[in-house]
Amino acid sequence: xxxxxxxxxxxxxxxxxxxxxxxxxxxxxxxxxxxxxxxxxxxxxxxxxxxxxxxxxxxxxxxxxxxxxxxxxxxxxxxxxxxxxxxxxxxxxxxxxxxxxxxxxxxxxxxxxxxxxxxxxxxxxxxxxxxxxxxxxxxxxxxxxxxxxxxxxxxxxxxxxxxxxxxxxxxxxxxxxxxxxxxxxxxxxxxxxxxxxxxxxxxxxxxxxxxxxxxxxxxxxxxxxxxxxxxxxxxxxxxxxxxxxxxxxxxxxxxxxxxxxxxxxxxxxxxxxxxxxxxxxxxxxxxxxxxxxxxxxxxxxxxxxxxxxxxxxxxxxxxxxxxxxxxxxxxxxxxxxxxxxxxxxxxxxxxxxxxxxxxxxxxxxxxxxxxxxxxxxxxxxxxxxxxxxxxxxxxxxxxxxxxxxxxxxxxxxxxxxxxxxxxxxxxxxxxxxxxxxxxxxxxxxxxxxxxxxxxxxxxxxxxxxxxxxxxxxxxxxxxxx
Amino acid sequence: xxxxxxxxxxxxxxxxxxxxxxxxxxxxxxxxxxxxxxxxxxxxxxxxxxxxxxxxxxxxxxxxxxxxxxxxxxxxxxxxxxxxxxxxxxxxxxxxxxxxxxxxxxxxxxxxxxxxxxxxxxxxxxxxxxxxxxxxxxxxxxxxxxxxxxxxxxxxxxxxxxxxxxxxxxxxxxxxxxxxxxxxxxxxxxxxxxxxxxxxxxxxxxxxxxxxxxxxxxxxxxxxxxxxxxxxxxxxxxxxxxxxxxxxxxxxxxxxxxxxxxxxxxxxxxxxxxxxxxxxxxxxxxxxxxxxxxxxxxxxxxxxxxxxxxxxxxxxxxxxxxxxxxxxxxxxxxxxxxxxxxxxxxxxxxxxxxxxxxxxxxxxxxxxxxxxxxxxxxxxxxxxxxxxxxxxxxxxxxxxxxxxxxxxxxxxxxxxxxxxxxxxxxxxxxxxxxxxxxxxxxxxxxxxxxxxxxxxxxxxxxxxxxxxxxxxxxxxxxxxxxxxxxxx
Numbered sequence: 001x002x003x004x005x006x007x008x009x010x011x012x013x014x015x016x017x018x019x020x021x022x023x024x025x026x027x028x029x030x031x032x033x034x035x036x037x038x039x040x041x042x043x044x045x046x047x048x049x050x051x052x053x054x055x056x057x058x059x060x061x062x063x064x065x066x067x068x069x070x071x072x073x074x075x076x077x078x079x080x081x082x083x084x085x086x087x088x089x090x091x092x093x094x095x096x097x098x099x100x101x102x103x104x105x106x107x108x109x110x111x112x113x114x115x116x117x118x119x120x121x122x123x124x125x126x127x128x129x130x131x132x133x134x135x136x137x138x139x140x141x142x143x144x145x146x147x148x149x150x151x152x153x154x155x156x157x158x159x160x161x162x163x164x165x166x167x168x169x170x171x172x173x174x175x176x177x178x179x180x181x182x183x184x185x186x187x188x189x190x191x192x193x194x195x196x197x198x199x200x201x202x203x204x205x206x207x208x209x210x211x212x213x214x215x216x217x218x219x220x221x222x223x224x225x226x227x228x229x230x231x232x233x234x235x236x237x238x239x240x241x242x243x244x245x246x247x248x249x250x251x252x253x254x255x256x257x258x259x260x261x262x263x264x265x266x267x268x269x270x271x272x273x274x275x276x277x278x279x280x281x282x283x284x285x286x287x288x289x290x291x292x293x294x295x296x297x298x299x300x301x302x303x304x305x306x307x308x309x310x311x312x313x314x315x316x317x318x319x320x321x322x323x324x325x326x327x328x329x330x331x332x333x334x335x336x337x338x339x340x341x342x343x344x345x346x347x348x349x350x351x352x353x354x355x356x357x358x359x360x361x362x363x364x365x366x367x368x369x370x371x372x373x374x375x376x377x378x379x380x381x382x383x384x385x386x387x388x389x390x391x392x393x394x395x396x397x398x399x400x401x402x403x404x405x406x407x408x409x410x411x412x413x414x415x416x417x418x419x420x421x422x423x424x425x426x427x428x429x430x431x432x433x434x435x436x437x438x439x440x441x442x443x444x445x446x447x448x449x450x451x452x453x454x455x456x457x458x459x460x461x462x463x464x465x466x467x468x469x470x471x472x473x474x475x476x477x478x479x480x481x
Numbered sequence: 482x483x484x485x486x487x488x489x490x491x492x493x494x495x496x497x498x499x500x501x502x503x504x505x506x507x508x509x510x511x512x513x514x515x516x517x518x519x520x521x522x523x524x525x526x527x528x529x530x531x532x533x534x535x536x537x538x539x540x541x542x543x544x545x546x547x548x549x550x551x552x553x554x555x556x557x558x559x560x561x562x563x564x565x566x567x568x569x570x571x572x573x574x575x576x577x578x579x580x581x582x583x584x585x586x587x588x589x590x591x592x593x594x595x596x597x598x599x600x601x602x603x604x605x606x607x608x609x610x611x612x613x614x615x616x617x618x619x620x621x622x623x624x625x626x627x628x629x630x631x632x633x634x635x636x637x638x639x640x641x642x643x644x645x646x647x648x649x650x651x652x653x654x655x656x657x658x659x660x661x662x663x664x665x666x667x668x669x670x671x672x673x674x675x676x677x678x679x680x681x682x683x684x685x686x687x688x689x690x691x692x693x694x695x696x697x698x699x700x701x702x703x704x705x706x707x708x709x710x711x712x713x714x715x716x717x718x719x720x721x722x723x724x725x726x727x728x729x730x731x732x733x734x735x736x737x738x739x740x741x742x743x744x745x746x747x748x749x750x751x752x753x754x755x756x757x758x759x760x761x762x763x764x765x766x767x768x769x770x771x772x773x774x775x776x777x778x779x780x781x782x783x784x785x786x787x788x789x790x791x792x793x794x795x796x797x798x799x800x801x802x803x804x805x806x807x808x809x810x811x812x813x814x815x816x817x818x819x820x821x822x823x824x825x826x827x828x829x830x831x832x833x834x835x836x837x838x839x840x841x842x843x844x845x846x847x848x849x850x851x852x853x854x855x856x857x858x859x860x861x862x863x864x865x866x867x868x869x870x871x872x873x874x875x876x877x878x879x880x881x882x883x884x885x886x887x888x889x890x891x892x893x894x895x896x897x898x899x900x901x902x903x904x905x906x907x908x909x910x911x912x913x914x915x916x917x918x919x920x921x922x923x924x925x926x927x928x929x930x931x932x933x934x935x936x937x938x939x940x941x942x943x944x945x946x947x948x949x950x951x952x953x954x955x956x957x958x959x960x961x962x963x964x965x966x967x968x969x
């Protein structure tokens with residue numbers, strides 16, 4: 001059952017010579033063949049190719065890295081000559097001519113690319129229901145969604161089809177599915193990880209990050225993909241610390257803020273209860289937890305749906321049928337080609353966001369919407385700056401509820417948007433956040449604890465998360481057990 | 482009715498960087514289609530732009546030369562519109578915070594007064610204000626076929642500098658002078674090939690007319706598709722007449738974009754429905770804004786070449802050239818360099834200027850060559866001028882010798898010996914020639930003797946003709962006078 005282990009456990013076994021990379025690969029394939037039909041976590045998976053990659057692993061690659069460890073990649077991260085479609089019909093058959101920087105980094109240290117995970121179309125969603133490949137199901141309850149948009153990445157890890165995976169987070173798309181699927185998900189500081197090769201949703205918010213079975217794996221994977229990249233001028237030239245060894249220090253004396261705006265009406269009672277217990281646990285470990293306020297929190301969702309859709313409307317303009325992906329047939333003119341291709345190629349949610357974003361940027365509305373949203377975004381950032389003058393980290397629920405049922409919110413976009421209410425602010429402020437399992441509902445659905453940190457201080461949130469995890473058993477629970 | 486013409490120009494300039502503005506692809510002109518492309522300039526999903534600092538540097542150079550205020554913060558914006566030559570669906574440009582603003586460029590305009598025959602032309606300096614200078618990326622190029630269109634993305638991502646003037650020009654001629662002056666500066670800065678045919682320089686013109694007394698600007702039209710400076714002038718001349726005709730008939734001008742039809746020499750409305758674009762500009766999130774480092778700007782300022790205006794004043798002062806001559810010589814950097822090289826080899830710069838503007842320019846024009854490609858070493862021209870001064874050859878012989886030098890590329894000294902062109906100063910030879918001329922032209926000789934001093938010039942000319950221009954005209958004059966006076 002190698003597929004149920006963590007990367008650091010497997011690295012250990014590999015280094016001792018107890019197992020070979022192909023053993024892990026086979027174990028994964030085995031699980032996929034048994035379970036994937038019901039889970040639908042994967043967008044593109046070619047067993048033969050995965051095996052071939054595993055066999056072609058060069059011995060020379062530094063075994064201290066991720067040599068021989070299989071990894072799944074969200075379908076919006078470019079892998080050379082492999083299908084990369086953002087789970088959208090409009091990118092049907094698209095194979096990028098180049099690797100994303102994170103992929104280059106992973107290949108360099110010997111990780112084995114297994115395939116692509118399902119996602120909400122262009123990462124537009126919180127449930128993985130907007131995928132053109134159909135919804136991914138939550139391994140804890142197949143009637144429920146795994147969260148989104150990186151629902152495939154989270155479900156694959158939770159369901160042991162993956163050791164770990166990469167997701168992307170624009171408004172919570174790593175942390176929320178991690179929370180709802182009972183795994184660890186980390187959104188790095190904006191600029192920590194290169195976005196080169198990540199098919200953009202909202203360029204000023206997007207970050208690639210790890211989804212893993214435990215905190216140590218998140219530290220390992222974050223370390224592997226972080227750092228300044230000449231190809232991404234928004235990536236920061238700030239040193240990446242040795243997370244794995246540094247997170248194992250205690251948390252005695254660390255100051256943790258508990259913002260009151262995150263415990264409002266609408267937050268599930270069971271969620272509130274679990275978070276309260278988690279805070280008590282942190283205090284037991286020596287952290288000093290105190291109430292605080294992030295006063296502009298209530299505007300975050302509104303600001304987000306203006307900024308993110310505005311950028312998305314522009315980022316998605318390139319899908320016009322000219323160069324790649326889908327082109328509608330029977331077109332009569334260039335305008336006809338644009339209209340038909342985009343009408344047939346984009347799903348409802350993509351169209352909704354393109355229209356919303358286009359509207360927000362239109363002349364006559366720009367000042368009232370987009371420009372105003374940028375100002376409030378600054379206020380939200382200032383909220384965090386102030387809080388971090390006093391606190392080392394902030395702790396909140398990741399999501400107001402546990403996993404909801406497939407179809408429950410898909411026809412009501414506003415309700416769906418609110419499921420990201422606690423994750424969005426971190427993207428607007430550019431700060432790092434991690435979600436870790438911190439309990440279960442009566443129905444055995446996972447609940448996530450979100451820890452937010454100072455810009456480029458992933459180390460502290462990982463450290464708090466690791467210490468919490470060491471003293472709890474939540475992360476060890478498996479679906480169906 | 483008297484109308485005032487109001488013209489503003491938008492110039493798009495391809496900067497001659499080695500690589501494109503947001504990726505490492507080559508900018509070479511004329512390569513096979515789609516061979517100078519990469520995921521970034523093709524706008525592939527997931528690719529990101531990275532600013533080429535060299536493009537920014539060249540843009541700053543132009544901004545400094547145009548006396549602009551350079552922005553402290555560099556920021557880019559997205560200009561959103563759909564077109565197949567625009568692979569991202571937006572162009573990375575600069576909107577409300579351009580690279581530079583509030584500049585000016587001087588042109589020399591001639592105001593004629595008086596009647597046609599005694600027309601006096603006053604040359605005065607006129608300042609054309611520059612509204613803004615901004616950096617953006619070029620688009621691809623479409624080739625329309627019968628049933629389809631092809632796209633070449635090689636040009637996509639080449640750095641463009643847009644230079645927008647205020648509507649300060651009041652005639653097509655002024656627009657032409659502005660473009661010429663601008664091109665001259667750009668050539669001095671060596672920032673662009675400035676070639677309108679290869680589209681490395683493009684120009685759109687906004688033109689409107691208003692009654693002389695009116696404060697408010699009239700309705701303007703935008704003219705595109707001119708492929709030479711003369712074309713710009715011709716298009717504006719046509720458009721002036723067209724608008725004036727409409728206004729005099731009491732009709733209204735429609736605000737529209739018109740294309741210049743070079744063959745017919747007319748402007749025609751663009752047949753496009755996409756008039757009122759909403760470009761939905763917003764800050765480009767893939768390029769974080771940054772402050773223009775003071776040290777970077779200082780180093781650009783330090784390395785600015787001498788610009789035409791400064792050079793002109795220096796030539797007037799250091800070489801005692803007339804303003805007119807200096808203006809002509811500095812208008813082309815290569816000519817100015819050529820002149821200065823000659824001036825370092827030969828002591829009378831005024832003479833160099835005369836020869837350059839006279840015979841050398843005439844040859845260049847007749848043979849359609851530029852000074853760069855002209856086969857005339859600076860040392861040959863100055864050597865030839867020295868030989869005139871020292872009496873080795875006459876000025877008249879020099880005129881044909883110059884052509885010989887250019888055509889053969891040979892040293893003037895050698896050519897003089899080979900062709901026997903030395904000046905004849907031998908008194909005996911000259912006397913023999915004058916005797917012959919007096920004998921052949923008794924009437925002129927008689928006229929001179931009778932006090933018609935002018936007649937001597939005719940006789941000198943005859944002697945020069947006989948000696949194929951080689952006779953020393955001063956000596957001939959002297960000999961003739963002596964001989965004819967002696968006879969009297």
